[in-house]
Amino acid sequence: MDSEEQRIGGCLPRIRSVVTGLTKAEQKVAEYILANPAKVINLSITELAETTGGAEATIFRLCQKLGYKGYQRFKIALAGDLYTPAESVCKEVDPGDSLSVVAGKVFQSINEGLQDTLKIINQAALEQAVDLLAAARRIDAYGSGGSAVIANDIEHRFMRFGMPVRSYADPHMQISSAALMEPEDVVIAISHTGSNRDLLDSVKMAKASGAKVIAITSHMKSPLSKLADISLYGTAKETEYRSEAMASRLVHLAIVDVLYVGVVLRMQDRIGDNMEKIRQAIAVRRV
Amino acid sequence: MDSEEQRIGGCLPRIRSVVTGLTKAEQKVAEYILANPAKVINLSITELAETTGGAEATIFRLCQKLGYKGYQRFKIALAGDLYTPAESVCKEVDPGDSLSVVAGKVFQSINEGLQDTLKIINQAALEQAVDLLAAARRIDAYGSGGSAVIANDIEHRFMRFGMPVRSYADPHMQISSAALMEPEDVVIAISHTGSNRDLLDSVKMAKASGAKVIAITSHMKSPLSKLADISLYGTAKETEYRSEAMASRLVHLAIVDVLYVGVVLRMQDRIGDNMEKIRQAIAVRRV
DNA sequence: AATTACAGTGAAAATTTTTTTCATTTTTCA
DNA sequence: TGAAAAATGAAAAAAATTTTCACTGTAATT
Numbered sequence: 001m002d003s004e005e006q007r008i009g010g011c012l013p014r015i016r017s018v019v020t021g022l023t024k025a026e027q028k029v030a031e032y033i034l035a036n037p038a039k040v041i042n043l044s045i046t047e048l049a050e051t052t053g054g055a056e057a058t059i060f061r062l063c064q065k066l067g068y069k070g071y072q073r074f075k076i077a078l079a080g081d082l083y084t085p086a087e088s089v090c091k092e093v094d095p096g097d098s099l100s101v102v103a104g105k106v107f108q109s110i111n112e113g114l115q116d117t118l119k120i121i122n123q124a125a126l127e128q129a130v131d132l133l134a135a136a137r138r139i140d141a142y143g144s145g146g147s148a149v150i151a152n153d154i155e156h157r158f159m160r161f162g163m164p165v166r167s168y169a170d171p172h173m174q175i176s177s178a179a180l181m182e183p184e185d186v187v188i189a190i191s192h193t194g195s196n197r198d199l200l201d202s203v204k205m206a207k208a209s210g211a212k213v214i215a216i217t218s219h220m221k222s223p224l225s226k227l228a229d230i231s232l233y234g235t236a237k238e239t240e241y242r243s244e245a246m247a248s249r250l251v252h253l254a255i256v257d258v259l260y261v262g263v264v265l266r267m268q269d270r271i272g273d274n275m276e277k278i279r280q281a282i283a284v285r286r287v
Numbered sequence: 288m289d290s291e292e293q294r295i296g297g298c299l300p301r302i303r304s305v306v307t308g309l310t311k312a313e314q315k316v317a318e319y320i321l322a323n324p325a326k327v328i329n330l331s332i333t334e335l336a337e338t339t340g341g342a343e344a345t346i347f348r349l350c351q352k353l354g355y356k357g358y359q360r361f362k363i364a365l366a367g368d369l370y371t372p373a374e375s376v377c378k379e380v381d382p383g384d385s386l387s388v389v390a391g392k393v394f395q396s397i398n399e400g401l402q403d404t405l406k407i408i409n410q411a412a413l414e415q416a417v418d419l420l421a422a423a424r425r426i427d428a429y430g431s432g433g434s435a436v437i438a439n440d441i442e443h444r445f446m447r448f449g450m451p452v453r454s455y456a457d458p459h460m461q462i463s464s465a466a467l468m469e470p471e472d473v474v475i476a477i478s479h480t481g482s483n484r485d486l487l488d489s490v491k492m493a494k495a496s497g498a499k500v501i502a503i504t505s506h507m508k509s510p511l512s513k514l515a516d517i518s519l520y521g522t523a524k525e526t527e528y529r530s531e532a533m534a535s536r537l538v539h540l541a542i543v544d545v546l547y548v549g550v551v552l553r554m555q556d557r558i559g560d561n562m563e564k565i566r567q568a569i570a571v572r573r574v
Numbered sequence: 575a576a577t578t579a580c581a582g583t584g585a586a587a588a589t590t591t592t593t594t595t596c597a598t599t600t601t602t603c604a
Numbered sequence: 605t606g607a608a609a610a611a612t613g614a615a616a617a618a619a620a621t622t623t624t625c626a627c628t629g630t631a632a633t634t
Contacts, residue, residue, distance in 0.1 A: 008328075008370045023611060041363060044591060055613040060593065071592065072359070072620090076328060079363045080370035099413040102552070103545045107401045110541055114394045123387040130386065146443050153436045153536070246544065249440070253537055254397055258390045260533070265382055265389070310582060331620055342584035347622065357622065359591090 008080035010119030012037060014066055014220075017120060017235040020193070021221020025054050026062045037082055045071045065221075113251045116235045129214045129230050130262035133158070136186040139165040140211075142174045142202055143190035150190045150216065150252045157260050161267065171198035178202045181211035188214045192248050194222025203227050216255055218248045232259075298364040299324060301353055312341050313349045324369055332358045400538045403522045416501050416517050417549035420445070423473040426452040427498075429461045429489055430477035437477045437503065437539045444547050448554065458485035465489045468498035475501045479535050481509025490514050503542055505535045519546075 012034060019030050032052045033040050040048060049056045063074040097105070133139065139158060143151035148169035155167035168174045175198075181187065187206040191199050194217035203213055204227065215228035218235060225231035234251035299321060306317050319339045320327050327335060336343045350361040384392070420426065426445060430438035435456035442454035455461040462485075468474065474493040478486050481504035490500055491514065502515035505522060512518035521538035 008366050025612065045593090046591065049613095056592075057594085057613060058611085061611090075363060076366040079366035083367035083370050097552075098410060099417065099545070099549050100408055100410040102548055103408055103413065104405060106544050106548055107405055107541060110544070111398045111401060114397060118391060118394055121387055121390050123385060126386040126390065146440075149436055149440045149443065152439060153433075156433050156436065157533075246444075246547075250537060250540055250544070253540065254394060257397070257533065257537070258386065258393050261389055261393055262386050265384075312583065332622090333620070336584090343621080344584060344623085345582085348582095359621075 008077055010081070010116075011066070011074070011077040012081045013116035013235045014120045016116075017218060017233050018065065018220040020219045021225075022062070022065065025058045026065070028052050029054055029059050029062055033078075037078055041075060041079060041082060109247065110250050113235065113247050114254055117233070117251050117254070120233060120235060122232070125230050125232055126258065126262065129232060129259060130266055132186050132212050132214065132230070133259060134263050134266045135184070136163065137182070137184040139163055139186050139188065140174075140177050140181065140206070141165065141167040141188045141190065142178075142199055143167070144169050144171065144196060144199060146246075146249055147190040147192060147252070149249060150256060151188070153253060154188055154190075154256055157256065158263070161264070171202065174198070174202035175205050178205035178211070179209060181206045181209040183210035185209075185211040186214060187211050188216065189224060189228065190216045190252060191222075191224055192218050192252075194219045194224035196224075200224060200227065216252050218251075297368065298353070298361070299368045305352065309349070309352065312345045313352070315339050316341055316346050316349055320365075324365055328362060328366060328369060396534060397537050400522065400534050401541055404520070404538050404541070407520060407522060409519070412517050412519055413545065413549065416519060416546060417553060419473050419499050419501065419517070420546060421550050421553045423450065423471065424469070425472040426450055426475065427461075427464050427468065427472070427493070428452065428454040428475045428477065429465075429486055430454070431456050431458065431483060431486060433533075433536055434477040434479060434539070436536060437543060438475070440540060441475055441477075441543055444543065445550070448551070458489065461485070461489035462492050465492035465498070466496060468493050468496040470497035470499075472496075472498040473501060474498050475503065476511060476515065477503045477539060478509075478511055479505050479539075481506045481511035483511075487511060487514065503539050505538075 015030050015034055019027060019034075022030055029048070029052045032048075043051065045056050045059050049059055052059075060071055063069075063071050066074060068074040068077060139154075141151035141154040143149070148167075151167035151169065155165050158165040166177065168177055178187065185206075187203065189199055189203050194215065200223055203215075203224065206213055207227065213228045213230070215224045215231040217224050217231065217233060219225070220231070220233055225233075232255050234248055234255050302317050302321055306314060306321075309317055316335070316339045319335075330338065332343050332346050336346055339346075347358055350356075350358050353361060355361040355364060426441075428438035428441040430436070435454070438454035438456065442452050445452040453464065455464055465474065472493075474490065476486055476490050481502065487510055490502075490511065493500055494514065500515045500517075502511045502518040504511050504518065504520065506512070507518070507520055512520075519542050521535055521542050
């Protein structure tokens with residue numbers, strides 16, 4: 001009966017994360033909403049259609065794509081976002097800032113990204129991802145460029161409890177490995193935009209091999225999230241000196257943390273030993 | 288035009304304050320709203336009238352008495368009250384926690400780490416580090432294990448503005464590279480504990496070659512920070528399921544962000560071109 | 575006690591807004 | 605290139621809202 005509980009807030013981050021996956025007409029509306037959320041609250045769907053030069057139906061469909069029953073529900077969720085003062089205090093870095101001020105702003109914006117991500121996080125998807133990972137026979141992490149860092153981190157992290165996990169930044173290695181995947185194997189594909197061609201090819205190959213695919217990306221409705229079995233989204237606002245991709249890295253890493261903790265919780269008994277072994281092995285290398 | 292800006296939130300307190308001055312039928316409605324605000328959000332005026340046994344008109348008049356233009360505006364304001372921003376309790380992760388609770392706790396603990404780091408951040412050290420990096424002829428980033436991820440990130444990041452930067456996780460590579468360093472070159476050495484022997488050897492070698500060394504570590508007074516010219520510290524509390532090393536990674540990455548932004552600010556003119564070139568190169572690889 | 579005035583109420587009409595449908599246009603992919 | 609799919613907007617249908625108005629009961633006045 002509470003299945004259709006209304007979720008208040010988290011509306012703007014959600015728009016931000018799907019905006020690239022929207023159609024042209026929808027994007028125009030979405031951008032207007034992002035730019036003028038406070039005005040939109042006071043507009044009817046007809047007025048908003050006029051303002052953005054679109055049709056009511058387009059806006060209605062956008063609301064549904066965002067996960068709301070209709071325009072009214074959307075507006076109620078939007079009201080939640082507007083109420084939080086945190087959203088509006090987005091400070092840009094200023095050339096005159098001292099470095100400790102810069103540090104404050106950068107840290108603040110990281111935290112905002114985390115909070116936004118928390119708002120749109122999909123519990124069911126997380127749950128499934130952890131299930132898959134905990135049961136996986138083998139795990140491959142694919143990520144190029146900035147996302148290679150995340151893939152690498154996954155390798156380090158999950159290796160700690162004795163899982164056969166490898167990370168590949170090189171597209172050729174990715175696709176070779178993907179070809180050898182089997183059911184019960186899991187691929188974690190990381191891409192900020194979710195539109196990297198090489199990565200998509202590798203993911204297709206992995207799926208053809210029967211492996212399950214978990215995507216970590218910033219853009220909902222991206223080609224990657226369409227291909228993946230499970231998609232986990234991390235959002236972050238772009239600021240003048242902090243590109244979107246820059247902010248998203250940290251959020252993606254935080255998502256990996258959550259997966260890690262989730263798997264740890266699910267595997268409590270099995271892993272203790274492996275972790276201890278590694279801890280000892282590292283200690284020897286210390287002064 | 289904007290004279291009738293919509294006030295969001297503060298709706299329930301307002302009802303409470305006027306409730307005695309309302310008529311009988313209105314009071315019945317007001318009390319229902321106070322008791323079930325979350326339900327009301329999902330009811331139309333007709334449904335609410337049915338539920339409370341009143342008439343639509345009564346509810347409408349109530350909304351106006353409360354200072355709203357009508358029922359819709361009232362509901363939007365109510366949504367603001369219902370919105371509770373991050374009720375995250377900063378406790379340990381519990382085996383019984385749902386994954387969205389886990390996510391909240393993990394994110395919260397990341398943020399705490401960032402805040403703690405902000406408190407101990409040394410502006411002068413940051414300033415010097417940025418100076419060195421901005422003027423560097425060549426940059427090497429050394430980090431093994433979990434810190435290899437950070438080193439990698441540095442490579443990706445600073446490469447973007449055309450700096451000759453390389454990251455090395457392999458101790459042999461580190462020391463080989465260190466042997467070839469020259470004055471005006473900079474080494475960034477990353478180690479959570481600051482006690483990794485191989486890393487210390489490489490750092491000594493780099494110093495012998497005349498290079499400057501910036502350390503990123505979690506432990507003050509570690510052998511690494513004694514060797515380094517400049518030390519940047521990132522703290523993070525260890526929790527039961529989140530090892531100290533795990534939390535520190537994100538903090539170290541955040542410090543890299545600060546360095547990056549700092550260097551960008553210092554080099555505004557020079558870098559624009561390089562960044563644009565890379566952005567274009569990446570765009571081609573996208574669908 | 576009867577009359578009047580009037581705030582309170584709700585049924586129903588009028589209006590506005592939202593939602594659905596469907597034909598047209600545009601895009602995509604083979 | 606041409607068939608299929610997706611996107612779009614006009615307009616119809618449905619739903620929600622706001623407004624109107626007549627009725628009720630109460631209180632004040634004569």
